[in-house]
Amino acid sequence: MRGRSFILTCLIFGLGLVRNVNCGNILVWYTEGSHWINLKPVLETLLDRGHNVTALVPSSSLFMDVSEPAPYHYETFEVSLTKSDVRNTMERFFRFWIYEAQHMNFIELSKTFYKTMTDHLEMCVAYCDGLFKSEAVLNRLREGKFDLMFVDPVYPCSELVAEMLDVPIVYTLRFSLAHSMERLCGQIPAPPSYVPGAMSKLTDNMTFSERVFSGRPTSFCEMMGKADIWLIRTYWDFDYPRPFLPNFKFVGGIHCRPAKPLPKDIEEFVESSGDDGVVVFSLGSIMNNMTKERANTIASALGQIPQKVLWRYSGEKPETLAPNTRLYDWIPQNDLLGHPKTKAFITHGGTNGIYEAIYHGVPMVGIPMFADQPDNMVHMKSKGAAVIMDFISMETKDLVDGLKAVINDPSYKENAMRLSRIHHDRPIHPRDEAVFWIEFVMRHKGAKHLRVQAHNLTWYQYHSLDVFAFLLAIIALVLFIFYKILKSCVVRCCFRSRSKSKKE
Amino acid sequence: MRGRSFILTCLIFGLGLVRNVNCGNILVWYTEGSHWINLKPVLETLLDRGHNVTALVPSSSLFMDVSEPAPYHYETFEVSLTKSDVRNTMERFFRFWIYEAQHMNFIELSKTFYKTMTDHLEMCVAYCDGLFKSEAVLNRLREGKFDLMFVDPVYPCSELVAEMLDVPIVYTLRFSLAHSMERLCGQIPAPPSYVPGAMSKLTDNMTFSERVFSGRPTSFCEMMGKADIWLIRTYWDFDYPRPFLPNFKFVGGIHCRPAKPLPKDIEEFVESSGDDGVVVFSLGSIMNNMTKERANTIASALGQIPQKVLWRYSGEKPETLAPNTRLYDWIPQNDLLGHPKTKAFITHGGTNGIYEAIYHGVPMVGIPMFADQPDNMVHMKSKGAAVIMDFISMETKDLVDGLKAVINDPSYKENAMRLSRIHHDRPIHPRDEAVFWIEFVMRHKGAKHLRVQAHNLTWYQYHSLDVFAFLLAIIALVLFIFYKILKSCVVRCCFRSRSKSKKE
The missing domain is CATH 1.10.287 (Helix Hairpins)
Known part of the structure; x- marks a missing residue:
């Protein structure tokens, strides 16, 4: 009964009849970069439905800008790192992954990889440490009477806070390294014969040698296993079908929206392309610069296609830049991808960008850099909606051939449209589904009926x-x-x- | 694009603006008893949405009554069995399971079980044989331009027809024996350590000795594996959480509806119960009779509780029948269970009845007979919403104690209400979800993106x-x-x- 009246109340407030009435108190865990971008549409929907949202922010955060006006409450805590410390760590990390890793031998690679991982872990520990030393913040959290923690588990330590506050957790993630969190903490069975580890760059149709490589990681995570719901930010338009459990909900494309009209100057440039159309080019929010040589190779390739090109690039203007290509510090990416003149999308393969391309049915040329990007692009290539370039070794001709294939061979567009149809044709919108399960956990103080008994078995009992x-x-x-x-x-x-x- | 306009068209027709326009052609496989009862609400919704529905019916069918006016088209085919053959086989089957099996030694039991199974298989073969010999029916099916087959796989052979007509299949089932179809044909991984085989009467919290018993069946089913969607008629209010795959949709409670007002005489009897309320008692559509001794044991127990009892029973009036108990040939079971005066439900543990009790939050006394009924009741008992009686050995006192426990101990009512909240609090109604996926398969000519690669691996590759x-x-x-x-x-x-x- 309580559950029903709760829905009703939130619905009434959500419809705007009565506003700012306390429906539920939601505590959001800190995160960075595209992870934060991904969280925001869900938070906005929760606010629209009358919930209170409080976001934890470390003082060194680069992306969670507490100075900007926001509809949610920020709870900032001091950490021993400065913004420039974090920026330096991240830059070292990207430089290693994109440029340096290729030239290293195995021992150098292992050492540097270990160093970057340790850096990241130290950052995580500093954050966790900072929070647990902020007695005033902790007190406010204890008094805040939170109903739920909403967590992207890329930064750990939320489990300890949830334990302290005795509130249920809802996770939201794209995946964890080799699906280790989902398999081991969420107890999802994943036969390695057809479920490739995330970031392994394998498809679900593996050759024998690939299946040898697709191993099973081992680690332990009793705390994470207590989460009530796992909101996974993919769907079967992007991911390979695999076994999952009742408390895993696939909400990929949470941030996608219909295209809005373009700014006047961009619209004019796009319209000037005629029947050839345009190509949209962005390597994401982090990659704003590259070596002169790489920029020239790319620019000269872009000059060889009949389409107009909109390139998001803040570096020095390449000498080989042709008249059909314009550089922008920022582009309205989603609105451009939804424009009928857009023929292809050159992307670094971040999940957010790929999902916008799927949403609008645009074929892709992938230039993956690091993290999940190479793996993401393999997914799109195996589904016939993309070609892949190697950023370091590609020549001008490779990029020209790739672009021409994606634009002129109709199979790429057809496959992109097929993925788009799968994406749109779902019984419930991913944002609504995410919000439903967050509210469900608040209404019922958890979702224990969706939890498998496997959590309570030892490893030898499980097997x-x-x-x-x-x-x-x-x-x-x-x-x-x-x-x-x-x-x-x-x-x-x-x-x-x-x-x-x-x-x- | 086609997909969207398809939805729109069907929605418009579904809203009643234009009727009987050909949206999709659906062929329904024959089935019997509670399986047919379960199919009907989905068929009615499909018809409401403007689809054409054709149901295949063997001439010997007991439950699919072609003489009654129905909104769907019946396609009858002749089989070598008569209605009384089928009735005799079924009665032999029930008699064996309910009364005879308990007194048999292991060898007798195995022999008789083998005989009943062979009888059932022969019936299935006769049906399949009859259909494939009805050349006129086959021709009409070939010319019918069906978009989809909707199948309860309890009677096999639909796979051959789907192959012949080259149409996708959507299965609907509660489960198969020990989940063999879902595991082996649907490729669901099911660790036997916490996923008990269906009908094993085990919960998902198994002791060591129980886990020894929970084995893994072996059989082969390439044909069934081709199904696009499996609509499973349970949900996590009833079933233990376990791994499943993207093309498995859990639509338990498809037939449940709010209670309608009761017929006048029944309403008066119910109201006369005062604060004590009533008990609803039915052993299902098949079990209308029992031995005199059993009927007297039960009737004298019912006389010892302060509640009024409505007993669906067509047998001879028991001598011990007390004034608080009334016998009925038929009762409006769902409307009674939804009545505020109803305190408990005495049931044989069929899935349909249990789901009506869950829907309305009524605690149960289970007297399971055969098939999945004992297993179903173990589910309800482990969730704290029922007690279980043994039909053959129970004494009057056992039943009185069981009824008093369920009615007077508030935990049973609380647990039944908890299951009811879980049942109702879903992002989409099970009937809408079933219809959505049936229409999805028609719109996209299948749902291949939800199929795991495991279907294409050999057993040694899979493992x-x-x-x-x-x-x-x-x-x-x-x-x-x-x-x-x-x-x-x-x-x-x-x-x-x-x-x-x-x-x-």
Whole structure:
């Protein structure tokens, strides 16, 4: 009964009849970059429905800008790092992954990889440490009577806060490295024979040698396993179908929206392309610069296609830049991808950009850089909606050929449109589904009915090894008894026949 | 584009603006009993949305009554069995399961079980045979331009017809024996450590000895694996959470509806119960009779509770029947369960009845008979919403105690209400979800993006045994080489030292 009236109340407030009435108190965990961009549409919908949203922000945050006016409440806590510390760590990380890693031998690579991972971990620990030393913030959190924590688990430590506040957690994530969190903490079974580890750059149709590579990570995570709902930011337009559990909800494309009209100057440039149309080009919010040589290789390729090109690029203007290409510090990417004149999208393969392309049915040329980007582009290529370039080794001709293929071979457009149809044709919009399950956890103080018993089994129980050992023991016992009986029979027979023959 | 206009068209027709326009042609596979009852609400919704529905009916069908006026088209085909053949087979089957099985030793039991299974299989073959010999019916099916087959796989052979007509299949089922169809044909992974086989009467929290019992069946079913969508008629209010795949949709409670007002005489009897309320008692559509002794045991128990009892029973009036109990040939079960005066439901544990009780939040006393009923009741008992009686061995006192517990101990009502809240609090109504996926398959001519690659792997690939063997071979090779090197070293050393000592 309480549940129903809760829905009704939120619906009424959500419809704007009565505003700012306390429906639920939601605590949002800090995050950065595209992860924060991805969280915002859900938070806005929750606010529209009358909930209170409080976002935790470390003082060194680069993307969660507390100075901007926002409809949610920010709770800032001091950490021992400065903004420039964080920026330096991130830049070192990207430089290593994009440029340096290729030229290293295995030992150098392992050492530097270990160093970058340690840097990241130290940053996470500094954040967690900062929060737990901010006694005033902790007190406000304790008094805040939160109903739920909404967490992107890319930065750990939320589990401790949830434990302290005794509130349920709803996770939202695209995936974890090799699906380790989902498999081990969420208890999803994932036969490695057809479920490739995330970021392994494998498809679900693996050759024998690929399946050798697709291993199973091991780690432990009892705390994370307590989460009530896992909102996974993909869907079967993008991901390969695989087993999952009732508390996993696939809400990919949460941030996608119909295209809005373009700014006047951009609209004029786009319209000037005629029947050839335009190509939209962005390497994401982090990659604003590149070496002169790479920029010239790319610019000269762009000059060789009949389309007009809108390139989001803040670096120095390349010498080979042709008249058909314009540089922009920022482009309205979603609105451009939704424009009928757009023929292709050159992308670094971030999930957000790919989802906008799927939403609008635009084929892609992928130039993946790091993290999940190479893996994301393999997904799009295997579904026939993209070609992939290697950023470091590609020549002008490669990019020209790739662009021409994607624009002129109709199969790429058809496949992009097929993914778009799958994306749109769902029984419920991903944003509504995410909001539904967040509110469900608040209404019912959790979602225990969706949790598998596997969480309560030991590893040998989960794999039925105790049962196997027991059955084996029975077989062994039966064989042993059989052997003993047989032996005594043989001994008696032989003994008798011998004693007989002796008598004779 | 086609997909969107399809939705729109069907919506417009569904809203009643234009009727009987050909949206999609749906062929429904024959089925019987509660399976047919379960299919009807979906068919009615499909008709409301403007689709054409044709149901295949064998001439011997007991439940699909072609003489009654129906909004769907019946396509009848002749089979070599008569209605009384089918009735006799079914009665033999029930008699065996309810009364005879308990008194048999293991060998008798196995023989009779094998006989009943063979009878059922022969009936299935006769149906399939009848259909494929009805040349006129087959021709009409070929010319019918069907978009989809909607199948409850309890009677096999639909796969052959789908293959012949080249149309996609959507299955609807509660489960198959020990989940064999879902696991083996649908490729759902099901760790036997916490996913008990359906009808095993185990919960998902199994002791060691229970997990020994929970085995893995083996059979083969390439044909069934081709189905695009599996509509499973349970949900997590009833079932234990377990892994599933993107093309499995859980639509339990498809037939549930709010209660309508009761007929006048029944309403008066119910109202006369005062604060004590009433108990609703039905053993299902098949079980209309029982032995005199059992009927008297039950009737005398019902006389000992302060509630009024409505008992659906067509047998002879028991001598011990008390004034608080009334017998009915038929009762409006759903409307009674939804009545505020109803305190408990005595049920045989069929899925349909249990779902009506969950829908209205009524605690249960289960007297399971056969098939999935014992297993269903174990689910309800483990969730704290029911007690279980054994039909054959229960005494009057057992039933009285069970009824008093369920009515007077508030935990049963609370748990039933909790299940009811879970049932109602879903992002989309199960009937709408079922219809959505049926229409999806018609719009997109299948749902291949939800199908796991596991369907295309051999068993040793699925379990990564080839990878395992390969890795083992490498280890063996390395050990072998190591051994050879070590051996040659030892030989040389020894040889040298010997030849040295000889020289010396």
